Amino acid sequence: MDLLKAELPDLYETLRPLLSAEAAAETAGTGVDAADLEQAVWVRLLERRRFPAEPADWLRRAVRGEARRARRRARREVPYGHRQNAVQGGPGARTRTSAGAEPEDALMHGEQNRALRSAVARLPGRCPELMRALLSPRDLTYREIAGELGISQGSLGPVRSRCLGCLRRMLAVEVAAPALRGMER
Known part of the structure; x- marks a missing residue:
């Protein structure tokens, strides 16, 4: 762990431009934020607890993996109120979720x-x-x-x-x- 702490600042300065470019390329037109993707990759590196043998290759694979996860997550996410029907009433009526359609x-x-x-x-x-x-x-x-x-x-x-x-x-x-x-x- 001490080796990772000692090499982390150098690793950060070395990989930051590559990570920014890779994240921007992977998120172009997908609706995923490049900064979120970069942060996820840095967290993944810290969770790894050891220095990758080929940092640039590892970084490319990690960015692709995190981008796939983010795209899957974005496809599955449904905004609140997606399946709502208005309760009988006038303007400003409350809404309720339709329970019958989901099952x-x-x-x-x-x-x-x-x-x-x-x-x-x-x-x-x-x-x-x-x-x-x-x-x-x-x-x-x-x-x-x-x-x-x-x-x-x-x-x-x-x-x-x-x-x-x-x-x-x-x-x-x-x-x-x-x-x-x-x-x-």
């Missing part, structure tokens, strides 16, 4: 996930492994997925396309086609 949404979402995972399990060849890796909550990169599956990173895209095509065809058979719109002849 139904959770049930429908759960059924959709089960149907998708069931279809993925029935895919041929290596597709189930690949699709499980792509759907993983760990949010793996292509490099990590290729390493786990033991295939080259370059073949991952074509294999993914074939697997998604198979999955699309399977689900199209199971799900009724939408009704036609407009005038029918």
Whole structure:
């Protein structure tokens, strides 16, 4: 720990410009604040309690990881009052949360996930492994997925396309086609 305390000021001065650039690049157009991302990476470094062997590489990976977490968090966050219905009354009436819709949404979402995972399990060849890796909550990169599956990173895209095509065809058979719109002849 003393080694980290001694090298921290030098490390801070060395990595600060790189961290600022990486955080700005990762947060561009995402709605995530670059300063929050930088702070999260510094906290991650302090929690690590040892000096990284390759600080610049570690920093890039840490920024990407923290940015993914921040984007996931931003997608899941719902502002207060998102599902509110006005209580009967005039102007300035109180609002209440609609309790009936949330359990139904959770049930429908759960059924959709089960149907998708069931279809993925029935895919041929290596597709189930690949699709499980792509759907993983760990949010793996292509490099990590290729390493786990033991295939080259370059073949991952074509294999993914074939697997998604198979999955699309399977689900199209199971799900009724939408009704036609407009005038029918």
